[in-house]
Structures are given as C-alpha cells and as structure tokens.
Amino acid sequence: METNWYEGGLRLIEEVTTNAEQIQDELLSEILTRNAGTEYLRRFLHGQTDKQLFKKNVPVVTYEDLKPYIDRIANGERSDVLLAEPITGFLMRHEHVAFVCLQIFSGTSGGQPKLTPDIAEVANKWQLFRTLYESPVMKHFGDINQGDKRMEFLFARPEIETPSGLTATSVSTSVYKKSGFKAMLRKFHTSPVEAIFCPEPEQSLYCQLLFGLIQRDEVILVGSAFASTVLRAIKFLENHWQELCSDIKAGLISHRITDSGCRSAASLIMKPNPQLADMIQNICKSKSWEGIIRKLWPKANYVRCVCTGVMSHYTEELEFYCRGLPLVSAAYASSEAQYGINLNPLCKPADASYTFLPNMAYFEFLPVKNDHDESIEMRSNDNEDTESVDLVNVKPGHRYELLVTTSTGLYRYKVGDVLMVTGFHNNAPQFQFVERQNVAISVDQEKTSEADLFKAVTEAKALLDPLGFVLTEYTSYADTSSAPGHYVLFWELKQKEGNHCKELDPKIMVECCYRLEESLHYTYKIYRKKNIIAPLEIRVVKQGTFDALMDHYVSKGASLSQYKRPSCIKSKEALKILDSRVMGKFFSPKSPL
Known part of the structure; x- marks a missing residue:
C-alpha cells in the first residue's frame, strides 16, 4: 500500500519518460487509427495510418486552417468532418489571454475566442495530468490534501452556446464544473464555488480574499494560474483591507457584494471575530508590505503560479510580497493539450524547465534559428519547409516551435510557443519556455x-x-x-x-x-x-x-x-x-x- 498518494504519480512519471519513444508512436497510431475515416484526414492519408506518411502528407497548420472544419461542427454538422469521437462541446480560449490549466497558459493577442472540440477523454486526461504535475510538488512540500486549505484565486467564465446547441467554455471553467473538483473545492479550498462562479470579477475577488483571511490559519498554499493574478489580488487587498477587516469584525459581508450566491456562502461561514480583524488590521497597516503574504497566511509553504515566460516580469514584485516563500511553476499546458511538468518545483522561476509527458499528445518540433545577434529577418519564422523533429530526437540548447497532434481533431497543429531544450529526464526532453512565435x-x-x-x-x-x-x-x-x-x-x-x-x-x-x-x-x-x-x-x-x-x-x-x-x-x-x-x-x- 502506498504511504502517499503521489508516490504512484512519481512512478508513472518515471515509466512514461523512460518509454517515451514507444509511447509516442503508440499514441499517434491510436489517434490516426481512430480518425482515419474523417473527412480531414482522408484528404491526406486515404485511410492509411503510417507515421511517415502522416508526417509527409499531413500539413502543418494553424487555427485558421482548421477553423472552417470547427465552424461546420459548431453550426450543426457531424463531428466526423474532423474527428471520429462524438464531441461534448468546445473549449474556448480568447486570443488576448494565456492558458495553462491551473498552472501555465500560453496565449496570443487579438480578440475573438478560438474553439477546439471537447470530448469525454479530455476530462480524464486533465485529471491524470493534475496528478502528475502535483506529485513532484507533494514530494517536496507534503500532501496538501490532509485537511489543509489552498487559497487559490479561481474565476469561472460564462459559457456560450453555438448554433448546434453545444456549449463552449474555457478549460478552467470546464474543470471547475466537474463534480469531483467541486467536492475537492469544498474540502480543500478556501474559496466557495459561489465566489468562483460569481459573474462580477471584483465581487468574486473580494469574496475569495475575505474567505481566505477568515481561514488564514488553515492556508498552506497561496496561488492562481498566473503571477499577475496573485499580484492583482494583493493590490486589491491593499485598497480594500479596511473594509474586509470591518466585515470580519462584524461578521457581515459588505453591501458592495450584491451577488446572491456570494452572500449566501458568506452567511454560512461568517461570524463576528474582532480579534481576527484586529490582527489582520495590524499587519496591513504597516508602512511596508514586504512579506505580506507570509504575514497574513503564516502556514503557507509556497506560492503556486506561472512565473515563467512573460510572467517572469512579475517575479521581482511577487518575491517582495511573499519574501522567503518559494514560487512554484508546476506545469505547462494549454487549451489544446497538456505538455510538461516541473520536476524541480523548488528551483528559481528563471530556471524552471518542463519535462514533456509522452502520453499526453503526439509532439513534433520545428527547429527555430537560435541567434539573437543576427538580423531578425535572418531568423527562420517560416517553418513550412523545415522537417519536424520527434520528441526524443530534439537537441539540448536548440530552440523549437511546438506542434501537437491530439485525439480532439488537431493534427500537426502549431501551438505558437518557442521552447528551448535544457536537458532530458530519462528519455523525455525538458524545455524552457522562450516566447510566443510571432508576438x-x-x-x-x-x-x-x-x-x-x-x-x-x-x-x-x-x-x-x-x-x-x-x-x-x-x-x-x-x-x-x-x-x-x-x-x-x-x-x-x-x-x-x-x-x-x-x-x-x-x-x-x-x-x-x-x-x-x-x-x-x-x-x-x-x-x-x-x-x-x-x-x-x-x-x-x-x-x-x-x-x-x-x-x-x-x-x-x-x-x-x-x-x-x-x-x-x-x-x-x-x-x-x-x-x-x-x-x-x-x-x-x-x-x-
């Protein structure tokens, strides 16, 4: 019997990274066999499933190339124009945001949301991915699912309905809606589901801070998806701590909160607590807020949020507020697929690398010229004629643009991220995020x-x-x-x-x-x-x-x-x-x- 639940996760990580090449080939074969009869793949493979034929005949694509097929499904056509599996809805990502389920998101700039098909298998894969990226963290910090609480700032967004009647939602909202997550939320998170699904972001943030302060002695983890969101919460607290203390002292939530769900959730936990209010007030009225996270949540072991890529800009300020607490970037993923996990969560944010998991998607990599001293025009941005490299064949120190093939109808799809190989764990490469391509x-x-x-x-x-x-x-x-x-x-x-x-x-x-x-x-x-x-x-x-x-x-x-x-x-x-x-x-x- 396992002494800790995450030990099984650590063993699985060793297994899949050791057998990376075999797992990748088997996964691609499974995807092609399942989807060979779709309208899209028939154009290029004519029912065949050979790997080399796939890499030779199926084009490298962007979202715009697949959008006509996705639009047809959204407008009511059968999903087998693109994928064999019946779809349950769409996952949505706005162009001006970044996404990494609960940890790292990669994003672009623009306006309209991208839609990617969602199938039943996706939820299971996210659940497995969560187990795998949390396992190295638990190895270092202990099991946080032992009665302690996480104060993570989580925000759901409303769904939209496509003409076909299928809904489109963000990946995070899709995760939050699952019954298993809601059950875990009630037990291990300070934020109630009513606050997470509150349609008013400012009211949601106010309530999540209020509940986190009331339960401050139980909190061992502070975080959000991005470092920027954690900083937004701290800055909001700087402006509203007096009102929050007043609520805690009186045991009544502010009149600024008009959302009925938030008010109802507050009524179940709030009671007058002048002593707690005075303690928080004494901390917040200090001239310097250096180390404020550690002072307000004294049992917190670390702050979990993305601090890599563009988010590295926020590291210095966040370190000021959490003085001494490790900043942990646990995983790298997007709405299209799950990619890699940080096996060394105690490393400095600037040194974070993500070990790719070969059982999550089929990965290919387009070489990108690695010379920032030369003319930008001399860099290879057009990779159409560049031969892709398999997961196990990438070279340390080289940069690549990431391609994914998934069971959700994405074939040789450009994610848009440029990564650099930093080494290998067993036979699986480790990458640092460099930049968004063409941003x-x-x-x-x-x-x-x-x-x-x-x-x-x-x-x-x-x-x-x-x-x-x-x-x-x-x-x-x-x-x-x-x-x-x-x-x-x-x-x-x-x-x-x-x-x-x-x-x-x-x-x-x-x-x-x-x-x-x-x-x-x-x-x-x-x-x-x-x-x-x-x-x-x-x-x-x-x-x-x-x-x-x-x-x-x-x-x-x-x-x-x-x-x-x-x-x-x-x-x-x-x-x-x-x-x-x-x-x-x-x-x-x-x-x-």
Missing part, C-alpha cells in the same frame, strides 16, 4: 519578439532600482501615426515602500529610453541609425492603469484567472485606456551604438 512589435521591416522586448526592459528598469522604484507592468505599442514610426513603452511604476509614486527624475527616464534601445536587437539599432525608426518613447502611467486594462479585457470575455497582459497593444480601446492615464512622456536622446 512582436514592428514599425517597418524589423520585428522585435516578446523575448527581445523583455530582455531590453529588464536592462532598462535596472536604472530605477537604486531610486526605490519597481516597474510593476509594461506593454508596448507601434506608433505609426507619423513618419518615421517609433516604439512606445507604457510603464507603470511604484515605490518599494508605500503606495504612492514620488516624482520621477526626467534624466533617469531619458536614460531608461536609451538603455532600452541599446539593449534591442541588431536590426532595430541599424534602422534607428538610418532614421527608419524614430526615437523610442516611454510613457509613464498612473498606478492602477494596468488594472483598468485588465478590467477592460475581462469585460470583453476574458477570465480574470486566465488574463495575460498583451505584450503589444493593437486595440484602439485599450490604447485609449493607457493614453488617458499618462503622467509623463520621455524620449531616447540619441541613436543606440
């Missing part, structure tokens, strides 16, 4: 990737550290309203101590602009010297601006727990929100060397 800012022929921009911002913001400022959020915008166009960076700053930002030194901000340009890639600097691109601009915005931006996207259908701020702004409405809150504008004084 870039550009004003001419140059292309600046998400990773390029992050690197440059990291270099520039270091100039603010000695002054006591923290860059809490940033995004970019290609201003082509005049010629030549130029890069605009929106920065939201705050002081390390206190909530209000003191006056900025214009000389330092101008130097930040120059440092940014100096840290960008070769092509950008050449274009700047030739005046093909005008001087870079930083626009400093008021505190709370990026919260307003998040609220805007949430109002358009994004889930608060799945939101990832866009690296480059293309929406006129979003740009208007940012520009209306600009406090100062600064320009690079000269061309970079």
Whole structure:
C-alpha cells in the first residue's frame, strides 16, 4: 500500500519518460487509427495510418486552417468532418489571454475566442495530468490534501452556446464544473464555488480574499494560474483591507457584494471575530508590505503560479510580497493539450524547465534559428519547409516551435510557443519556455519578439532600482501615426515602500529610453541609425492603469484567472485606456551604438 498518494504519480512519471519513444508512436497510431475515416484526414492519408506518411502528407497548420472544419461542427454538422469521437462541446480560449490549466497558459493577442472540440477523454486526461504535475510538488512540500486549505484565486467564465446547441467554455471553467473538483473545492479550498462562479470579477475577488483571511490559519498554499493574478489580488487587498477587516469584525459581508450566491456562502461561514480583524488590521497597516503574504497566511509553504515566460516580469514584485516563500511553476499546458511538468518545483522561476509527458499528445518540433545577434529577418519564422523533429530526437540548447497532434481533431497543429531544450529526464526532453512565435512589435521591416522586448526592459528598469522604484507592468505599442514610426513603452511604476509614486527624475527616464534601445536587437539599432525608426518613447502611467486594462479585457470575455497582459497593444480601446492615464512622456536622446 502506498504511504502517499503521489508516490504512484512519481512512478508513472518515471515509466512514461523512460518509454517515451514507444509511447509516442503508440499514441499517434491510436489517434490516426481512430480518425482515419474523417473527412480531414482522408484528404491526406486515404485511410492509411503510417507515421511517415502522416508526417509527409499531413500539413502543418494553424487555427485558421482548421477553423472552417470547427465552424461546420459548431453550426450543426457531424463531428466526423474532423474527428471520429462524438464531441461534448468546445473549449474556448480568447486570443488576448494565456492558458495553462491551473498552472501555465500560453496565449496570443487579438480578440475573438478560438474553439477546439471537447470530448469525454479530455476530462480524464486533465485529471491524470493534475496528478502528475502535483506529485513532484507533494514530494517536496507534503500532501496538501490532509485537511489543509489552498487559497487559490479561481474565476469561472460564462459559457456560450453555438448554433448546434453545444456549449463552449474555457478549460478552467470546464474543470471547475466537474463534480469531483467541486467536492475537492469544498474540502480543500478556501474559496466557495459561489465566489468562483460569481459573474462580477471584483465581487468574486473580494469574496475569495475575505474567505481566505477568515481561514488564514488553515492556508498552506497561496496561488492562481498566473503571477499577475496573485499580484492583482494583493493590490486589491491593499485598497480594500479596511473594509474586509470591518466585515470580519462584524461578521457581515459588505453591501458592495450584491451577488446572491456570494452572500449566501458568506452567511454560512461568517461570524463576528474582532480579534481576527484586529490582527489582520495590524499587519496591513504597516508602512511596508514586504512579506505580506507570509504575514497574513503564516502556514503557507509556497506560492503556486506561472512565473515563467512573460510572467517572469512579475517575479521581482511577487518575491517582495511573499519574501522567503518559494514560487512554484508546476506545469505547462494549454487549451489544446497538456505538455510538461516541473520536476524541480523548488528551483528559481528563471530556471524552471518542463519535462514533456509522452502520453499526453503526439509532439513534433520545428527547429527555430537560435541567434539573437543576427538580423531578425535572418531568423527562420517560416517553418513550412523545415522537417519536424520527434520528441526524443530534439537537441539540448536548440530552440523549437511546438506542434501537437491530439485525439480532439488537431493534427500537426502549431501551438505558437518557442521552447528551448535544457536537458532530458530519462528519455523525455525538458524545455524552457522562450516566447510566443510571432508576438512582436514592428514599425517597418524589423520585428522585435516578446523575448527581445523583455530582455531590453529588464536592462532598462535596472536604472530605477537604486531610486526605490519597481516597474510593476509594461506593454508596448507601434506608433505609426507619423513618419518615421517609433516604439512606445507604457510603464507603470511604484515605490518599494508605500503606495504612492514620488516624482520621477526626467534624466533617469531619458536614460531608461536609451538603455532600452541599446539593449534591442541588431536590426532595430541599424534602422534607428538610418532614421527608419524614430526615437523610442516611454510613457509613464498612473498606478492602477494596468488594472483598468485588465478590467477592460475581462469585460470583453476574458477570465480574470486566465488574463495575460498583451505584450503589444493593437486595440484602439485599450490604447485609449493607457493614453488617458499618462503622467509623463520621455524620449531616447540619441541613436543606440
């Protein structure tokens, strides 16, 4: 008999990573055998299921290539135009958010949601994946399912109905609706289901914080899908802790909460507790909020959220609030498939690698040129003629774009993520997330990737550290309203101590602009010297601006727990929100060397 439930998960990880090649071949054979008769695959394979024929004849595709087939199913045609299995609905991902079920999401920028077919098998695979990604965490921190509580900020979104009568929902909402999750929620989470399904995000967040504070002595895990969501919760707490303390003292929930489900759930747990309210108040009224997570939830062992990729920008600020608590990025997945798990959850966020699980999907990898010193135009972005590499044949140090084939009708599908191989566990490769493919800012022929921009911002913001400022959020915008166009960076700053930002030194901000340009890639600097691109601009915005931006996207259908701020702004409405809150504008004084 197992002494701990996760020991079986650890053994399964060893088994599947050892037999990675065999499992991948068997999985692809199963997918092709099951779906060989579909309209889509018949076009390329004519009923055959040979692996080499599949890789030779079936094209590498994006969502736009599959969208006509998915639309036909959504409009009432049989699912066998794309997949043999009867579908139960659709999984939905908005283009401007990122997703990783309960841990890592990968996302893009844009507006309309993507729909991917959902079948009964998907729920079972998510359940298995959860067991596997939690097993290494439990190995280090102990079983959290032993009467302790998780304070995770979870937010469901309403379903939409397609013309066929089938529903479309986000993956997270689909997970939250399952009876098994609801049963676990009641036992092991501080947030009641009524708060998670509350249609008003601000009311939901208020209630989840309230319930987490009331049960503070039971909480051993704090987290959400993304680091940005945890920070949003802490900033919300900074603004509303007095009202929350008042509720706890009186044993009554604030009149601001109008949702009947939240009020009903609160009535079952709340009772007057002046002692607890005073204790929380004494903690929150401190001048510095350094280590506030540890102070408010003293038994918390770690903070679990995505801190890799674009989310690595939030690491410094989050470490300030959770001083000493490990930041754990446990897994890498998306609405299309589950990918890998972090076998070393105690590593620094910047060092996190994900071991791919060969039983989750069939994986292929398109090589991507790994040279950031050369012209961006020389990088291989068009991989159509590049031969794909199997999971077990990738090479350490090389970068690849991820392709997946799944039982849900995705065949050689470009996820859009660029990954770098960091090593192997047994025969399964380990990857670090590098960037989203083709997520870039550009004003001419140059292309600046998400990773390029992050690197440059990291270099520039270091100039603010000695002054006591923290860059809490940033995004970019290609201003082509005049010629030549130029890069605009929106920065939201705050002081390390206190909530209000003191006056900025214009000389330092101008130097930040120059440092940014100096840290960008070769092509950008050449274009700047030739005046093909005008001087870079930083626009400093008021505190709370990026919260307003998040609220805007949430109002358009994004889930608060799945939101990832866009690296480059293309929406006129979003740009208007940012520009209306600009406090100062600064320009690079000269061309970079």
